[in-house]
Amino acid sequence: xxxxxxxxxxxxxxxxxxxxxxxxxxxxxxxxxxxxxxxxxxxxxxxxxxxxxxxxxxxxxxxxxxxxxxxxxxxxxxxxxxxxxxxxxxxxxxxxxxxxxxxxxxxxxxxxxx
Amino acid sequence: xxxxxxxxxxxxxxxxxxxxxxxxxxxxxxxxxxxxxxxxxxxxxxxxxxxxxxxxxxxxxxxxxxxxxxxxxxxxxxxxxxxxxxxxxxxxxxxxxxxxxxxxxxxxxxxxxxx
Numbered sequence: 001x002x003x004x005x006x007x008x009x010x011x012x013x014x015x016x017x018x019x020x021x022x023x024x025x026x027x028x029x030x031x032x033x034x035x036x037x038x039x040x041x042x043x044x045x046x047x048x049x050x051x052x053x054x055x056x057x058x059x060x061x062x063x064x065x066x067x068x069x070x071x072x073x074x075x076x077x078x079x080x081x082x083x084x085x086x087x088x089x090x091x092x093x094x095x096x097x098x099x100x101x102x103x104x105x106x107x108x109x110x111x112x113x114x
Numbered sequence: 115x116x117x118x119x120x121x122x123x124x125x126x127x128x129x130x131x132x133x134x135x136x137x138x139x140x141x142x143x144x145x146x147x148x149x150x151x152x153x154x155x156x157x158x159x160x161x162x163x164x165x166x167x168x169x170x171x172x173x174x175x176x177x178x179x180x181x182x183x184x185x186x187x188x189x190x191x192x193x194x195x196x197x198x199x200x201x202x203x204x205x206x207x208x209x210x211x212x213x214x215x216x217x218x219x220x221x222x223x224x225x226x227x228x229x
Contacts, residue, residue: 099215107157
């Protein structure tokens with residue numbers, strides 16, 4: 001079956017532009033997570049959803065970052081007015097339900113802000 | 115709030131030697147604990163997880179980890195390293211609270227295996 005997919009895989013944008021990163025979770029998975037991973041570091045929690053409800057957004061760095069999952073499936077992470085410090089790998093993961101269940105990770109979107 | 119500390123950003127072992135990757139966690143409630151592996155240019159893959167059943171957890175590829183509440187540790191071991199084990203390993207903790215089950219990852223330990 002299909003795993004978690006993310007698009008685009010690579011995104012280069014100029015400082016000040018808005019970007020939208022898409023995550024398509026495994027069908028039927030309730031929970032969807034967004035992480036940011038800097039080179040040589042572990043995934044840094046950003047936010048997560050159960051169905052369409054955003055459960056925790058405490059990891060979003062500032063109000064330029066937002067996420068939605070309007071129909072409880074595909075999710076979009078939006079970064080407004082991008083800055084160079086936003087450059088990183090953005091990873092999405094989904095799990096059957098939250099808690100002690102395995103998270104399945106997508107390949108990530110490499111964002112570069114020039 | 116939960117946190118994870120992985121001791122040693124790099125560990126090097128000889129092929130056939132014991133692998134020991136250390137993880138200590140902080141959690142205010144009984145946690146769920148995970149080890150994930152990341153191969154170069156790939157996503158993270160679950161090795162094993164602890165969910166309050168047996169304290170010694172066996173995972174894929176011969177890895178296992180032991181939950182020690184008194185030491186707040188969840189160290190990952192493998193009796194005999196193989197070249198294919200060279201990768202980055204991440205420990206993670208997830209606990210339930212009013213906001214749900216946020217998952218926090220450690221900074222990772224890169225394992226090198228020498229022939």
